[in-house]
Amino acid sequence: MAKKVTIATVARYAGVSRQTVSNVLNTPEVVREETRRRVHEAVEALGYRANQAARQMRTGRSRLIATRIEPTRDGINGSVLDRFLHGLTEAAAGSGYRVILYTAADDEAEIATYEDLLGAYTPDAFVLASTHHGDARTSWLAARGMPFVTFGRPWDALDAHTWVDVDGAAGTEEATGHLLGSGHRRVAFLGWPEGSGVGDDRRSGWARAMAAAGLDVAGLAYVCEDRVAEAEAAVRGMLGAGEPPTAIVCASDSLALGAFQAARAANPDAPVAVCGFDDTPVARAVGLTSVSQPLEEAAAHCVRLLTRQIAGEDVDGQNTGGQQEDGAAAPERVLLRPSLVVRRSTT
Template identity: 55%
Template sequence: MSHPATVADVALAAGVSRQTVSNVLNRPEVVRPTTLSRVQAAIDDLGYRPHASARRLRTRQSSTLGVRLEPVHGISGAVLDRFLHALVDSADERGMRILLFTATDVDDELAHIERLVEGSDVDGFVLSSTFHGDPRAAWLGTRDIPFVTFGRPWGLPDMDAAPHPWVDVDGRAGVHDATAHLLARGHRRIGFLGWPSPSGQGDERRRGWQDAMRASGLPEDAGLTCGDDVTAATATVADALRHGEGFDALVCASDTLALGARFALDAAVPVVGYDDTPVAEAVGISSVEQPLVEVASAAVELLMGAGRTVLPASTGHRLLAPRMVWRD
């Protein structure tokens, strides 16, 4: 085809009307599955791409998702950068753009969100770094602003029944598998280095270690805590060793903590981190890897369903499995 494919070209190839093609692009839920598959095949064969600006005028939507660009803390801060790249790719597949903004704290973030909504600059938001007492979900929910969170709604009595969509990675399962693997290799005095509680992600990862230790009938008293800082981690582990604590392996809630622990421990003691950052790869630290491409894809799907516009309201969740990367 010498010219870019049009809706008329797709309709002709699929043997349907142009209105049906429009429904497939904007309201696929009203199209019969067999017709939907036929039209989608024609779109793929012809390489058709909807005219974004025309669709924005027609639907009165911006085709844009807002995401806060958070400050990078510690080595594992690179995870959010990788997630953003994956999110841009997933959004682009639906004809959506990502608008990044910065904020000094949660209140400032909500102020930015309010301005973006009032200006009709975005159709919905992807929130990250959820925490206990996080006010953002309730604030957005009461205003009927579409959003999805990367991170569970910590503190709710039943997170699976949350009134808003969320996607997360099962850190408890990931750390459990890492600990179980170390146990299978004959290690018995396996410690855990995590963050002070309450910490949604940190507490879940600690529980994974506890589950594996209990299942083997071993004590779970070798738990340490400190802030997510390399120097603090080194000092915390070194202090435990000075007070007679002995480890033959150590599992950590982040690669930042794992790197600090590595400096304090004998080289023969296995250390496992979390997030599989470039630093962990460079230093040779085993780590739990989050499936960030799948997280981004699930976040967009929860916001948009099978269509190309943001749903007015949605619920549901995805809890994805991580995988271990062993380097020793």
């Protein structure tokens, strides 16, 4: 059972003091090159790794990023957050951070978890997904000066805090444009009931594209809950009515799958074109055209913005009040453009 290798072990091996080893690892520029080399050799030879707990004790930094893992949703779109989580873990590791998970049934429970986590593991930052109107979590964290980033806009006030999001409207706009380019004129939109930021945003992209083409959208906007069966029923009704659309842009792959099934049932040979959102495995499997979010990129931005916030905390006194010359004080926003993956459901 090999004894634990501490900084003292390395120091003895290299014939220097503890602090010199620490300096080699944290502030190499203050130590002579030859010494640095010797210490590195010792670290290598002994397989030394800085103990995170001890480091945290002294510095107050845990190099941990906390985020919530959601219960699998009904729908098909759950996989989006999982891909994001994977991207986050990778990006974090690239910056020397690890991701620690928690669950919470609702916002209130989540805030209780914050208190727990902050007391015990003291993560350096939080990543919040699934933002919504009147989100209580962000203000709680902001009030405590905790660094955090949301993946998803704060739908109430865009400049409230740092966030990363994907431009859903641009996605549906591109999808609609793609259909218009194929000759479609009656392009419908199947979305969620009004009031959800994400849903309303996606609808607006469709409306914008239609308007730009000089087309009337009256009677072409449909609404239902985010479930396959409901979408299927809705589209069945839509196609049986007087002047049915020839293409449908959907707010999610769940809706799109339902629409796709209804379309094929109504006319197996030349079904109505259907376009989904999120490019989930199902869309790939079924051959559904869909809007794809750059999740890995979004996750990388989250980590980048967080590390910047954390670093900014160190020089706290300077940022508040003075000229924000370095811009570290102003919350940053990143809006990424999704891309359209064209498959056979729109050809």
